[in-house]
Amino acid sequence: MNLKILLPTEILLNETVDKVSAEAENGAFVLLPNHIDFVAPLVPGILSFTSGGGGETFVAVDGGTLVKCGDEVLVSVRQGVRGTDLDSLEDTVEGEFRQLGDRERQARSAVAKLEAGLIRGFVETGGSQ
Secondary structure, eight states, X not given: OEEEEEOSSSEEEEEEOSEEEEEETTEEEEEOTTOOOEEEEEOSEEEEEEOTTOOEEEEEEOSEEEEEETTEEEXXXXXXXXXXXXXXXXXXXXXXXXXXXXXXXXXXXXXXXXXXXXXXXXXXXXXXX
């Protein structure tokens, strides 16, 4: 199967794999090459896969959608981090997701200031132009 993990700004992963394990709202599941076509909403957690090289690789995902169609497995997520062992992945996820949280807070603050300025201007002019 070809596994492709898509982020909003990049392709995180595009590899041939033998098995994909993930978790949906109703529980964990495993996809193998001859599995029927499948769609699942993913919950935040760990997606793992094995490839011809043998070892298991992990990707921390922040929810998303998985679609298996034929031998293609497409996963679309807002945030994802790849790692080969869970301990180092946990550290990486904490750092990266914390940075994203800080940026999101800054963006929300900037939007709130813009909205407040717009409303203030509207009130000061009495709503007329």
